[in-house]
Amino acid sequence: MVTVREYFGNITNAVRTTYKGMKITLKYWVKEPSITVEYPDRIGGLRSEDLVSERFRGYLKVETSKCTGCLLCMRVCPIDCILIEVNRRDDRRYLDRFDIDQAKCMYCGLCVEECPSAAILFSKKYEGACYDMKELCVSHVSSPVPAARPAKKEAPE
Ligand code: SF4
Ligand code: SF4
Structure with missing residues (x-):
């Protein structure tokens, strides 16, 4: 009581x-x-993506015009989240597929370090909320893209 x-x-x-x-x-x-912060609105003229640090590891982006289709990034990925298909037609190699499953990616950066042409890089994009995990599998090639020719190594003097 x-x-x-x-x-x-x-x-x-x-x-x-x-x-x-x-x-x-x-x-x-x-x-x-x-x-x-009224996320995800702009803050003082900046986008939320502009507020992350320079070395932030967001979604991977691929500059297909630089990609030689060497498949090094796909082979080095420890959890198989990169899927590339390269086919030869009319004496040229084409990137027919370049998918990255961002749902699986652990942002280790091995693919970025391994790429000899700096064609795969981290972006600052981090917003990935969706209702279906399949939407996080990003296709970087919508139609076949001719693979870049590897830069010739300069002969030692
Ligand atoms: S960052 Fe790591 S886990 Fe993600 S795709 Fe590249 S190698 Fe694979
Ligand atoms: S992104 Fe880089 S490592 Fe991957 S296939 Fe293209 S050139 Fe090779």
């Missing part, structure tokens, strides 16, 4: 904690500038 002393103690406690909370709320409402 609650004593009279405890009863009034609880009331005093409720008033004191409410006052404390409201004091902080009023301070931020009236005096301090807003510190919350």
Whole structure:
């Protein structure tokens, strides 16, 4: 059973904690500038992607015009999230498929380091919310792209 002393103690406690909370709320409402971010809206003219650091590892992007179709990135990926198909037609090699499954990717960067033509890079894109995991498998080739010719190595002097 609650004593009279405890009863009034609880009331005093409720008033004191409410006052404390409201004091902080009023301070931020009236005096301090807003510190919350209305994600994903722009903040001061910047996009949320512009706020991440220079070396941020977001979704992978592929510059297909630089890609030679050497398949090194696909082979080095430890969890097989890259799938490339290269076929030869009319004496030229074509990239028929270049898919990266961002749902599986662990952003280790091995593919980026291994690529001799800097054709696969990290972007700053990180928003990937979707209802179906299959949507995270990004296709970087919508129609066949001629593979770039590998740069010739300069002969040692
Ligand atoms: S970052 Fe790592 S896990 Fe992701 S595709 Fe490249 S090698 Fe595979
Ligand atoms: S992205 Fe780079 S490593 Fe991958 S197939 Fe193209 S050139 Fe080779």
